[in-house]
Amino acid sequence: MARTGSGTLLNRRNVKLDSFLKRNTERAVYERIRTYEPCVVMSETVNKVYMHVVLSDERVYLTEYPPRTLTTAVSFRRVRDIELVNDLPEFLSGKDRERCQHIRITYVTDKPAAKGRDWLRRDKRLPPAAPPSRRNSQYPSITHTLEGYPAERDSEWMKEEVHMIKSTRSASCPNPETLGLLKVPHPPTQPPSTAPSLYSPTSSPISSPSPTEQSLKTLESGQVPRRIRSVLSRLWRRDCENSGEEREAELHLYAVSQTSRLYLYLQSSWNSFIIRSTLLLDPLYRRKCITSSGSSPGKRGPSVSWERTTHLFGQLSSELMQDGITVESLYLLLQELKTAAHRDVTLRQLFWRSSEVCVFLVQTLEESLHGCQSLSGVSTADQLLLRTLIVQTLAIMFRETEVDAARFNLLSAKKCALASRMLLALICDPRPQTQTRGSQADSEIQALLSEYLDAACSLLFELLLLGHETSRCFSPDNLLSVGWILRVLQPHPHLLPFITYQAQQVVLALSDLQDSVLSPVQCVLLFQRCRLLLACLQYNSWLAQHLRSHLGEEFRYVVKPSCAEEKLPPHYPISSPTLRLVEHILTLILHR
Known part of the structure; x- marks a missing residue:
């Protein structure tokens, strides 16, 4: 993802490591x-060793210093929380x-606990590493200095490493957990699991469901009473926790730099992963991925060269910005751009580099938004369709491009003029401005407006992720920070109705009025709306007071963690993070 035109890491600081990864x-x-x-790394098998942490869009890898092997530390599908520890x-x-x-990654694993053998500990006389603890950050003394490099391993160490590599493969993951010098072939057909395999691209969608899967489908379809569905949901959640004797483990990363962005990139990668994995559970989204990429979900389609992508993007850009283009042609070209960006990160990078x-x-x-002359004669419905497509396209352009400096440079140029324009054009009145032409026309406008408001929330979510990165790396009052974003929006005449609408959608999704579990798309929208509300509560006292005074009662009597747990299927990757967000929002609204 962090690529330049020549195919090298954008922020390359270690030529030797980059060469090793490429080879x-x-x-x-x-x-x-x-x-x-x-980073200094500490886990059940690594005791304070200076290593390189390598981040992809699906996994966190570790490699020695200097690099010899690349080993999976944790897959995002197993991560439960990523947090900064103030110590x-x-x-x-x-x-x-x-x-x-200090970054702590909490994840679940079905591997047995380590028995005191460190696969990277060069001194065999050292005591075994103590397992990390949430409540105690006082670890044993460091075994490797920050300046020192690990010595060459002897033959016994290498045998231990190979054993570790072979034993840490996950049966539910088709990709090798260890890449690099040891080429491990793809495993054969996966063994059955008590929980349905939702992340594996090799799982067949037409295979006969197990009894557990069948009961889950019945649960989701709303064909059973709510109380029974609640019991089944809790049983399913407990079964997921107990299957394979899963247990919690922790990976601790110590980045010795005030300007480190590793935590932000981890959060962004994890957010992207759980959103993408949850959306892939939706049949329509899954079919779109298969159609657009020509391969099964989770796998990349045939790669196109940088030069070819640049040429095609240039052609599409010229057609988009030609004089006298009709709204119909503009809409079709934007559809093409959105589809291409959905499957090709290179195009997203080119989008930010060519402003x-x-x-x-x-x-x-x-x-x-303002009904300018260039769009005169266009109906309200067509304008809403065009606005929705533009916002959806912009939201896709943000995904997986956080390490590309061109994005930040473009949005922050001229005192963030373009970012300000984007934010102010994004917000609109959630109440439809329709003339009395009949209930059918009004219903159509309301449906299109609702679709636009969903897309606007998704784009605002992406902008807030950028704001969190800026807030962490610079002053909280800096341009493009979360506080700055909300201050730019504050004078907008429709901001309060817009935020109120998004909050009401959270209440509606988690209320008893909708007696059914949420779909994957609905869960992703709920997650994004919760992140938006949390930003308002934490970074803008004016918006926080508005939410408490106007929606406090709804959150107090309608939104309950137990109800949210029933609405969020436990096998959705985004469910657990969303539940934590809901609890955090309730705490800030009700107990301050």
């Missing part, structure tokens, strides 16, 4: 690497201790 990983894996960063690690000293960012298309889309969005 010893498959092209599809190498092209999905977002970034890497040196001062005792094994560091001086400035390293003060500027260290003309982005500026053109923002300008068109402004014109459709």
